[in-house]
Ligand SMILES: Cc1cc2nc3c(=O)[nH]c(=O)nc-3n(C[C@H](O)[C@H](O)[C@H](O)COP(=O)(O)OP(=O)(O)OC[C@H]3O[C@@H](n4cnc5c(N)ncnc54)[C@H](O)[C@@H]3O)c2cc1C
Ligand code: FES
């Protein structure tokens with residue numbers, strides 16, 4: 275039987291209260307949201323907080339609202355709520371692509387977007403999604419709020435720039451005209467973590483060429499976006515040839531490790547192939563007619 | 573610490589350790605052993621109960637986190653001697669063999685039908701995809717849920733449909 279080691283538990287009643295509690299209970303206090311990453315770690319003694327500050331009552335962190343040219347998503351928004359939101363699916367199909375394959379529907383009833391980013395597991399799907407969408411992260415602390423780019427949140431596996439006395443309160447996703455996005459994951463079985471996954475966003479210019487492209491990889495040893503692969507697409511017309519080149523560059527930027535989910539060469543092959551596929555659907559969703567030139571491989 | 577929650581319509585208050593998992597609270601503190609406990613790692617889904625009407629893996633939820641909430645377990649499905657249509661469906665369509673996965677399956681099915689009274693096969697399969705059955709191969713579970721969808725008030729009110737063709 276797995277049970278966590280003893281700890282004390284307190285429920286926060288507001289963001290300010292949560293911050294105070296984290297401050298008061300010191301370095302051994304941890305926030306719990308859905309608990310679907312933290313509790314398993316506590317059962318295995320990989321985490322041993324002395325205090326849990328439960329933020330599940332903070333309804334103010336549980337909303338999805340369009341605000342001009344960005345979508346604001348509260349940190350406590352559950353996976354299931356993201357998947358159920360038509361607005362999210364319309365603006366950012368990549369989120370729905372990813373949510374359909376994150377864990378299973380029961381886990382998705384509890385897990386939150388804030389917890390996903392806070393956990394910073396290298397196989398976490400929403401981290402890649404937020405990278406690709408160039409999300410901004412709102413972090414509340416004693417001295418007020420700060421807004422950082424998602425790339426600044428990353429500090430390596432299981433580590434983020436959100437300090438122990440701070441709280442991620444919101445994700446802000448920029449809404450871009452003529453854009454499309456997509457995510458694809460290879461998993462061993464339904465509900466499992468990724469063997470590998472890729473996500474992409476393509477933004478088209480007035481003339482139909484690619485004005486911006488971002489590509490992210492999950493569980494493939496790449497933190498942040500595959501910058502070179504994205505840059506190679508700028509100014510070109512969406513085509514199979516261009517996507518093949520981006521796939522090659524993304525695979526080169528990856529550094530997968532062998533584990534029970536597969537060997538390195540297989541995972542690198544997935545980086546290439548999945549990058550091409552998500553670029554194809556992202557460009558299609560942006561409204562592009564992808565030029566289908568004959569390409570070898572893939 | 574003290575927790576108060578509604579379990580199957582009855583308010584209960586108990587003094588528990590914060591580290592007590594909901595599954596053990598239900599089984600050991602309250603003696604409601606209908607909720608099963610299997611993998612302990614949020615994978616198998618036999619421990620699924622409804623919290624505020626939504627399926628949740630009770631091995632990955634603290635009892636203290638459900639303080640003030642409404643919990644429904646398999647014991648709370650039947651209305652007196654009348655079984656819930658999903659229970660009747662599992663009987664009619666042989667939705668179980670050993671029965672280990674059944675409590676979780678029944679509750680997920682109930683929550684699905686409350687939200688979507690007429691789900692197709694793909695929807696049912698998706699809804700139960702976080703739960704493992706080692707016996708049935710899922711086909712009879714899907715048929716059982718469909719049976720419940722087709723008999724929203726259960727069998728007694730629609731005896732004619734019970735006669736095999
Ligand atoms: C069986 C299973 C399969 C899964 N499969 C996948 C999968 O395929 N893909 C995937 O991406 N995920 C998967 N997950 C993880 C799931 O998505 C988690 O729910 C999610 O990663 C964490 O969300 P949570 O709200 O449960 O976080 P919690 O467990 O509550 O917290 C995780 C960490 O984040 C911190 N934290 C939480 N909220 C905040 C906040 N607002 N500000 C700052 N820090 C915070 C906590 O202190 C903790 O360190 C799986 C989980 C399970 C149990
Ligand atoms: S015991 Fe909870 S999911 Fe298996």
Ligand code: FES
Pocket residue numbers: 667668669670671672673674704705706707708
């Ligand atoms: S009936 Fe035996 S595990 Fe499902």
